[in-house]
Amino acid sequence: MTRYHCEASRKGTKKIDSQLINNKDNQIKAAIASWIAPETFYGLNNVSNYDDNRLYTFANMANAKTLRFGCGYQENCGQDVHISCIYNLMQVYDCDTETGAMEYARTCALKQSEQSEREGYGENVYIYNAPNAVPADAFEAAAEHWWGQVFLDGINWKVLFKQSLKDKSIDQKSFTQMAWAKSTKLGCGIQTCGMKSFVVCRYSPA
The missing domain is CATH 3.40.33.10 (CAP)
Incomplete structure (x- = not known):
């Protein structure tokens, strides 16, 4: 996973930097949990249920035809962390x-x-x-x-x-x-x- 820093976050003390890193880790975990959550909430009755738009993020993670995936995040100077993952099908x-x-x-x-x-x-x-x-x-x-x-x-x-x-x-x-x-x-x-x-x-x- 590629890591990017804004300059403002690098000028702080080690304590602030540690808090920022912990916040980032927590937000990444929260993002993954939110992508999995639709399957828990709506259920998965059969394979055709993957076409349900409500299961979009879960289906991306669970798709057996995915050959590779990559993720990255961007830390803003505030507390927000933007996280994105791309999944490539087998070609x-x-x-x-x-x-x-x-x-x-x-x-x-x-x-x-x-x-x-x-x-x-x-x-x-x-x-x-x-x-x-x-x-x-x-x-x-x-x-x-x-x-x-x-x-x-x-x-x-x-x-x-x-x-x-x-x-x-x-x-x-x-x-x-x-x-x-x-x-x-x-x-x-x-x-x-x-x-x-x-x-x-x-x-x-x-």
Whole structure:
């Protein structure tokens, strides 16, 4: 779990800092308890009950398909601690998804395809400034570029895709596509186009 401090909290005495840490620990425990609480309150009659919106936080924690999760918190200069956890579903490399990505890469369009041309699939594209690129190098550069968008302007603390993200002057949609919670399949293709290499990755479901 990543720890962040505001400067004001670091200038206090050890006693104050200790109180702040204890307060943080208590709030983290309280947050976890509140996420579990809906199952205790509403019950869990059967697996289909996971679709009940009242069980949303419990279902996130209990989902057997979750492969990885990460949490972070932000301590304000007051007594509030903002806590957020992200859960990633298991994602597999899919040959059918790769086929579609490769077919589009071969067009050398050098831009994202129309949604109507890949119904049900999300897509990220990247132009690598070298022909006949080593695929691993080009894909690594593409992934770093797409994921790096989150550091340009941040995302709301709940990490939800909202209209405000679409309206930002800084494009962060490639990051959100990589982090899209419902995407479980990934496939990529690369094609030399003149003096560049065109990288395409597709995600399903979109």
